[in-house]
Amino acid sequence: MTQRRDYLAANAGKRAPTPGFVLLVRDRADGDTLMRIGITVSRKVGNAVVRNRMKRRFRELARAILPAEGIAGADHVLIGRNLGIERDFAALKADLTKALAKVRR
Template sequence: MTAPALETLLKRSDFLACARGKRQGTKGMMVQALNRGEGEAIRVGFTCSRKVGNAVARNRAKRRLREVARLVLPHHGRPGWDYVLIGSRDNTAERDFAALQDDLRQALRKLHG
């Protein structure tokens, strides 16, 4: 079985719809999830507010979130779902990368219960 494709959320309306879905916080990030019930792809978006830090810190946090999503979501995410990964201050950019992966796996387990 091949892993489902990952697509990136780009429209604000998709992010807002996902914000109305389920959410699960971990030490390294907040994960919002919404079952859109259609399609084979897993869609994922990334965001970091100014609370995370300056532009350099926000970009570093988003790069780390993108890589974690690329590694974890094809195996633990569900097709037809949208996920938004939100970086947290002082944790996303500094947290150990393996721990960040475990945070996403744990959040997905709780979301899909």
């Protein structure tokens, strides 16, 4: 996702907070089964190096988990939190799987 309006629309969707990130999921209801991903990390989390590292981790996390467990036809937004950079990658994977299960209910 690249446009601000898509992120604002996703904010009205379902929300699943975890220690490392907040997952927002909004069904687009446009008949398209394409899953879109958005990643945002604010300056409160750290400097540019820290934010970019966190975004790289989130991209890899999305590549690993979303094709199998994501919701088809929905926008998925990962919002980084302070603990996300220190959290183990396996723990982030478990958090994303649990958050997707929560949103799916």
